[in-house]
Amino acid sequence: REPALRTFAPQHLRVGAAVDVKALNTHEAYRKVLAREFSAVTAESAMKWGQLEPRRGQYDWASSDRLVEFAVANGQSVYGHTLVWHTDLPAWLPRDGSREELRELLREHITTVVSRYRGKVWAWDVVNEVLADDGSMRDTVWLRELGPDYVADAFRWAHAADPQAVLFINDYGAEGRGAKADALYRLVGRLRAAGVPVHGVGFQAHLRADTMPPGMEQNLGRFAKAGLRLAVTELDVRVRLPVTEKKLEQQAGVYRRVLQMCLDQPACVSFTVWGFTDAFSWIPGYHRGYGAACLYDSGFAAKPAYTALRTLLTQR
Numbered sequence: 001r002e003p004a005l006r007t008f009a010p011q012h013l014r015v016g017a018a019v020d021v022k023a024l025n026t027h028e029a030y031r032k033v034l035a036r037e038f039s040a041v042t043a044e045s046a047m048k049w050g051q052l053e054p055r056r057g058q059y060d061w062a063s064s065d066r067l068v069e070f071a072v073a074n075g076q077s078v079y080g081h082t083l084v085w086h087t088d089l090p091a092w093l094p095r096d097g098s099r100e101e102l103r104e105l106l107r108e109h110i111t112t113v114v115s116r117y118r119g120k121v122w123a124w125d126v127v128n129e130v131l132a133d134d135g136s137m138r139d140t141v142w143l144r145e146l147g148p149d150y151v152a153d154a155f156r157w158a159h160a161a162d163p164q165a166v167l168f169i170n171d172y173g174a175e176g177r178g179a180k181a182d183a184l185y186r187l188v189g190r191l192r193a194a195g196v197p198v199h200g201v202g203f204q205a206h207l208r209a210d211t212m213p214p215g216m217e218q219n220l221g222r223f224a225k226a227g228l229r230l231a232v233t234e235l236d237v238r239v240r241l242p243v244t245e246k247k248l249e250q251q252a253g254v255y256r257r258v259l260q261m262c263l264d265q266p267a268c269v270s271f272t273v274w275g276f277t278d279a280f281s282w283i284p285g286y287h288r289g290y291g292a293a294c295l296y297d298s299g300f301a302a303k304p305a306y307t308a309l310r311t312l313l314t315q316r
């Protein structure tokens with residue numbers, strides 16, 4: 001086996017990548033790099049409710065099962081993303097149904113998905129992006145119809161379906177100090193004080209090459225001190241186009257600093273990049289004027305960011 005990121009990572013740290021299952025099924029080079037470099041995978045979209053149950057009561061497990069099979073065949077862990085979100089919901093979901101009907105649908109969805117992958121998925125993003133940028137509860141169909149207790153319910157239902165799974169709350173924009181990070185810290189504290197099985201916090205870390213979140217190390221540290229596992233769940237570092245060598249070096253520095261923080265925190269158990277090749281990155285379509293956010297370029301050649309991570313891991 002060629003030396004790769006997964007070879008040099010410490011035992012307790014899963015080094016993962018989000019996977020576009022279409023790319024997995026169509027590109028040999030994609031499969032090769034994914035299997036060689038990463039000890040964990042996350043479904044970029046395949047385990048979202050809208051992808052899993054496009055028609056009520058008719059689950060389509062083809063893509064998610066394919067990813068789990070690939071992971072098992074390559075000795076990789078599977079990180080489940082995501083049980084409760086306000087995006088990529090099935091079109092058939094009643095947005096104004098009765099509270100009890102919607103709550104029962106959510107319970108059934110969580111129970112169905114977590115049960116199917118019990119023992120195969122080591123961790124779940126039980127809820128994703130439940131906070132607004134100002135730290136208030138995000139105004140979603142779940143909050144409106146079920147009230148704030150939907151978060152605790154989701155964690156309890158997931159835990160009942162797989163008591164072994166490590167359960168995370170996942171969000172963006174809470175990596176560094178600020179209102180959202182403070183709100184997330186308080187929310188997790190309240191949930192755990194109420195006995196809700198929240199085991200970890202996922203920091204998406206969709207970052208830019210020219211800046212770092214302020215006070216990220218201290219922020220991560222307080223969550224670790226509170227007894228939570230930490231996960232960097234969706235790291236990518238977008239570059240303002242056009243790409244230059246200097247910008248790629250800047251990007252490498254951001255990747256390296258985030259991995260260093262994860263290595264410095266024993267509570268950090270997962271470091272996942274959101275896609276590993278520029279060929280399939282979500283960034284250009286969602287952040288106009290930015291791109292080149294991944295470790296490998298669109299021709300699957302390693303970029304300075306990959307080398308920076310590999311060097312950091314080999315020098316430990």
Ligand code: G3I
Binds near residue numbers: 087
């Ligand atoms: O699978 C369908 C396909 O059948 C259809 O032909 C095609 C055109 O409509 O759409 C395909 O689904 C797309 C899906 O990606 C799979 O490629 C959805 O339209 C598209 O909205 C979806 O985008 C994903 C987005 O989440 C919304 O689910 C991005 O790839 C993915 O990178 C992004 O990831 C999110 C995390 O889940 C949460 N954190 C933020 C992050 C970036 O937005």
